[in-house]
Amino acid sequence: MKRGALDSFFKPVAPKKPKYEANAKTSTHPTYPFAVPHLPEAFAEQLQFTPAEEGKVMNEEKDLDMVYYQPYIPRSIADGMFEYLRQELFFYRVQYTIKRGGVTTNINTPRFTTVFGVDATSRFMEDGSLVDTKTGNEVEKGRYKCKPRPLPQCLQVLKDLTEGATGENFNFALVNYYADGQDSISYHSDDERFLGPLPTIASFTLGAKRDFLMKHKPMPPGESVAEPKQIKLGLASGDMVLMRGKTQSCWLHSVPKRAGDEAKQGRINITFRKAMVRGGTDNYYQYNVGVGETYKWNGEEKKMKCWS
Ligand SMILES: O=C(O)CCC(=O)C(=O)O
Numbered sequence: 001m002k003r004g005a006l007d008s009f010f011k012p013v014a015p016k017k018p019k020y021e022a023n024a025k026t027s028t029h030p031t032y033p034f035a036v037p038h039l040p041e042a043f044a045e046q047l048q049f050t051p052a053e054e055g056k057v058m059n060e061e062k063d064l065d066m067v068y069y070q071p072y073i074p075r076s077i078a079d080g081m082f083e084y085l086r087q088e089l090f091f092y093r094v095q096y097t098i099k100r101g102g103v104t105t106n107i108n109t110p111r112f113t114t115v116f117g118v119d120a121t122s123r124f125m126e127d128g129s130l131v132d133t134k135t136g137n138e139v140e141k142g143r144y145k146c147k148p149r150p151l152p153q154c155l156q157v158l159k160d161l162t163e164g165a166t167g168e169n170f171n172f173a174l175v176n177y178y179a180d181g182q183d184s185i186s187y188h189s190d191d192e193r194f195l196g197p198l199p200t201i202a203s204f205t206l207g208a209k210r211d212f213l214m215k216h217k218p219m220p221p222g223e224s225v226a227e228p229k230q231i232k233l234g235l236a237s238g239d240m241v242l243m244r245g246k247t248q249s250c251w252l253h254s255v256p257k258r259a260g261d262e263a264k265q266g267r268i269n270i271t272f273r274k275a276m277v278r279g280g281t282d283n284y285y286q287y288n289v290g291v292g293e294t295y296k297w298n299g300e301e302k303k304m305k306c307w308s
């Protein structure tokens, strides 16, 4: 055995320095499986200067309207924010069935997910209660099948800053965690009716760099102009893409599986969206929380583990 290998075998392993200083304050709610520590102060301070770079408008392609921030969150804190969110949020691995032409298929969502927020017909009070947006009265039992959750402070801070910088309004935060290159999201568009006709979505990347692919939806037959070519953005830690206008109605996007080591670090994606009606709330909780186990990051074993 080489000398160095022996040394490192006997030397006590120094405990790893955490990438962030935990905040003692927490966000709690009856619907949360556990409390979420507030955003570490150092990150909150740095976020006041966002966006770190001016966004570049991408609207040359047909029906495309995006703003690409490289980065939005300064690179100096993006990986720390990734570590913090992976450590402190609760996640799910949602399973559901789809029926197509009488055939039932079981779907295992190929990534960890979680969601916070409520559609525009309701809002959370400071004390965590849910009230009707118009009347201010407590929401009646039966409005939702799900139990809506308020954004924890950390996501509220990022949402408020994003709203200020973009002039948009959001009432939902969806979070994806791609543990490695095997986790993915297949081609889709976020064009659900409950988002309204021309939804704006702000989409953040933290952690591993992953390819974000975009392609135009098939053109109607007889359309004279050619389909625009596919777009590939290598989204890096801290980047944000703002998708707006006809982007969702006319384009599809995906984060495909990846071989190799680059994705092994794990990646978190946060999307801020605005759902207009109740159906959107039940839909988002059904597909991003579901009815299965809660997962929490285990720092020793370096993986998501069932939490109880
Ligand atoms: O992870 C990403 O960058 C995309 C996520 C996404 O498209 C979605 O959650 O709808």
Ligand SMILES: [Fe+2]
Residues within 6 Å of the ligand: 188, 189, 190, 253
């Ligand atoms: Fe999407």
